[in-house]
Amino acid sequence: MLPAAATRVTPEEYLAFDRASEISHEFVNGEIRAMTVGTLAHGVILTQVASTLVGQLRGRPCDVVSQAIRVRIPVSGNYLIPDVVVACGGTRLEDDQHDTMLNPTVVVEVLSPSTANYDRGEKANMYRRIPSLKDYLLVSQTEPFVQHYRRFGDEGLCLLRETEGLDASVELESIGCVVQMAEIYERVFPAESTEAYSTEETS
Incomplete structure (x- = not known):
C-alpha cells in the first residue's frame, strides 16, 4: 500500500x-x-531518443537507460526516475542493488500536459544539484519542440536554446552526439504531416 x-x-x-x-x-x-502511465506518443518519443543515443554511443564507456533506474539528488536525498538518462565515463551506483545512479551526464524528460510545469520548475531545480549533469532536455510530445538546458560552470543549468521543427537538430557536446528532430519524432509527427497521433476510433 x-x-x-x-x-x-x-x-x-x-x-x-x-x-x-x-x-x-x-x-x-x-x-x-x-x-503515471504515459501516452503512446510519450513512449515512442523516449524510446526513439534512447535508441538514437545508444546508436551514437556504441563502443564508448556510456550507459543509456530509459525509465528503468533512479537518480539520486545530492543533499536533499530525493530520488527521480528520468525518461532517459545517460552516464559516460563510468556509471556510479549508490549500492549493491544497482538500481540508483549517482552521476548522470544527460537527462531527458518527455513533457506531458500535467507535468510540464513540474519538469520545468521543481524537477529542473532538483536536477541542477547534480554536479555531473551537463545537459537537460525537455521534449514536447504535442509539437516538434525541445528545450535544451546546459551547465555553464558555476552558473548551473541554464537554457541554451529552444529547437523546433523536424529539420532541426539538438547537439549534446558533453557526450558528442547530435540528435535529429526527425529521429525524435518519427511516426509521432511524420514528415508529411503536422498532426500528432490521432485519438479517433477506427471501425
Missing part, C-alpha cells in the same frame, strides 16, 4: 517500498509519488 500523501517517510523507507512495488515511484521531500 502506498503511504498517505501527508505521511513523511525516510529515504530508506522509500527505497524498501519502491523495490518491493510492481510500479515505480519517485521520492521528493519525504513524499512517495507514483509514476
Whole structure:
C-alpha cells in the first residue's frame, strides 16, 4: 500500500517500498509519488531518443537507460526516475542493488500536459544539484519542440536554446552526439504531416 500523501517517510523507507512495488515511484521531500502511465506518443518519443543515443554511443564507456533506474539528488536525498538518462565515463551506483545512479551526464524528460510545469520548475531545480549533469532536455510530445538546458560552470543549468521543427537538430557536446528532430519524432509527427497521433476510433 502506498503511504498517505501527508505521511513523511525516510529515504530508506522509500527505497524498501519502491523495490518491493510492481510500479515505480519517485521520492521528493519525504513524499512517495507514483509514476503515471504515459501516452503512446510519450513512449515512442523516449524510446526513439534512447535508441538514437545508444546508436551514437556504441563502443564508448556510456550507459543509456530509459525509465528503468533512479537518480539520486545530492543533499536533499530525493530520488527521480528520468525518461532517459545517460552516464559516460563510468556509471556510479549508490549500492549493491544497482538500481540508483549517482552521476548522470544527460537527462531527458518527455513533457506531458500535467507535468510540464513540474519538469520545468521543481524537477529542473532538483536536477541542477547534480554536479555531473551537463545537459537537460525537455521534449514536447504535442509539437516538434525541445528545450535544451546546459551547465555553464558555476552558473548551473541554464537554457541554451529552444529547437523546433523536424529539420532541426539538438547537439549534446558533453557526450558528442547530435540528435535529429526527425529521429525524435518519427511516426509521432511524420514528415508529411503536422498532426500528432490521432485519438479517433477506427471501425
